[in-house]
Amino acid sequence: MLGEYVVRRRIDAGGMGTVYAGVHPVIGKKVAIKLIHPHVAQNPENIQRFRQEAMVVNAIGDPGIVDIFGFGEYDDGRYYFVMEYLRGERLLEFLKRHGKLGAFAAGQLLRMLALSLAAAHAKGVIHRDLKAENIFLVPSNDGHWPPRTKLLDFGLAKLLESIDGQDLPKTRQGITLGTPYYMSPEQCRGKPVDARSDIYALGVLGYEMITGRLPFVHEDLTEVMHMHLREKVQLPPAADRPPLVDELILGCLEKNPEDRPHDMHEVISALEMIFPPLAPLRIDETGSDFESGSPQISEHDDDSEPIQTPVAPPPAHGASAAADSPPASLPHVPSETLRVAPAPPPRHNSHVVEVEGAGRGLGLFLTGFFLGMMMGMGVLYLIMR
Numbered sequence: 001m002l003g004e005y006v007v008r009r010r011i012d013a014g015g016m017g018t019v020y021a022g023v024h025p026v027i028g029k030k031v032a033i034k035l036i037h038p039h040v041a042q043n044p045e046n047i048q049r050f051r052q053e054a055m056v057v058n059a060i061g062d063p064g065i066v067d068i069f070g071f072g073e074y075d076d077g078r079y080y081f082v083m084e085y086l087r088g089e090r091l092l093e094f095l096k097r098h099g100k101l102g103a104f105a106a107g108q109l110l111r112m113l114a115l116s117l118a119a120a121h122a123k124g125v126i127h128r129d130l131k132a133e134n135i136f137l138v139p140s141n142d143g144h145w146p147p148r149t150k151l152l153d154f155g156l157a158k159l160l161e162s163i164d165g166q167d168l169p170k171t172r173q174g175i176t177l178g179t180p181y182y183m184s185p186e187q188c189r190g191k192p193v194d195a196r197s198d199i200y201a202l203g204v205l206g207y208e209m210i211t212g213r214l215p216f217v218h219e220d221l222t223e224v225m226h227m228h229l230r231e232k233v234q235l236p237p238a239a240d241r242p243p244l245v246d247e248l249i250l251g252c253l254e255k256n257p258e259d260r261p262h263d264m265h266e267v268i269s270a271l272e273m274i275f276p277p278l279a280p281l282r283i284d285e286t287g288s289d290f291e292s293g294s295p296q297i298s299e300h301d302d303d304s305e306p307i308q309t310p311v312a313p314p315p316a317h318g319a320s321a322a323a324d325s326p327p328a329s330l331p332h333v334p335s336e337t338l339r340v341a342p343a344p345p346p347r348h349n350s351h352v353v354e355v356e357g358a359g360r361g362l363g364l365f366l367t368g369f370f371l372g373m374m375m376g377m378g379v380l381y382l383i384m385r
Contacts, residue, residue, distance in 0.1 A: 002033050002080055003072045007295050016040055016050060016155050020295070021085065030085040031070075035295065041078045053154045054081045060123050064116030065151045066136070074295065086150060088139055088311055091205075092132035098313050100212035103241045104275055105145065105314035109137075110206050111271045111278050112149040117202065118264035120151075121195040124160035128193065129153060130201035131182045132208060137311045145314040158193060180221040180228075181214050185255050188225040196257040199267060203252025203260075210245070211236060215253065229255070244274045 001007065005022035012019045017036040023029065040046045057068045070082030091109075095101075101109075113135065120127060130151075137147040156178060178187050184200035187193050207215045215234075216227040233253045235246050248270050254260045261267050272279040 002295050005031055032083045032085050033080055035080040036078050049155055050079055056125050056154045056157050060120050062116050062119035064149055086136050088137045091135040094137055094311055101209045103245045106209035107271050107275050108146040114264045114267045116151050117198050126158040127198050128158050129156040129178050130198055131179050139311050143312050145312055147311045180224040185229050188228050195263055196260050199252050199260050203249050206249040
């Protein structure tokens, strides 16, 4: 048991902790539980970041970010938090199976990610570790493309402002945090970062989605960081990809933060301009001691759905190519609320006029009727006489 939940099986392990599948024994709610590693828990700064991750996610409160709704302490003193159980797979695994995406399919995912990151930035939170491994694809209800995106792992997030009076974790000057393949030049230098660093990482993701590979690859991760600092990104042209897509991705990958889009809302607007249909109508290395002190896993059969559920690919090349090119003309749908004029009130005393008119008609009818009877009786009298 971990808190209220029976542990069913181990799902995954990362740099900070191990993730288990669990279920509530009474109501049957399925959850994912992240338990901090023993060696990680020995550093008070790591514990602070672990707590911060749970607090940050709840402070943002965006549906595109994995929900954390429980926090507790295990028998051995280590902390854990309880997350929503996600069905689907990581973007990294999806790209390994399907390769690159069409421009429109990539634009759909990028827009969803940008919306969630914009919500984080609005709360003063910089993710700092945006990568394909930290993005989960949840299949849509009908199983068709696109899936819903879920941002994971805010363990390295930078807080520009404190949350609920908590002290901000301090990152020493010159210390680099993140995954080198996705790190911005300023992040590689260990300099202070802001929202534009996440924009750079989103540009790397966009590059990876439409080409099937990363912009900079080297066996030496230090060399990868140097490439981010000095080498110009080259995006292979594609005839079926709108040039503005390349312009947006390369703009996100500018070395100088001042040359990138100002914020995520600018990225969202650009995607919606390139693809009008998008506009709204209104894993890390594991240590050897991951299993030490692990919670006892239930011996009962695990009938829960596997967390690694393949996501349906986007439409075939022909269909996606047609989607990449917006239609020649789209019907204009105004975003403002439709206004229906209420029925006008009845005219003053109009019902009285109608009744009076009906009364006059009835009076004339009766008068004519009686006059007719009197004249008829007079004629009958003269005949009989």
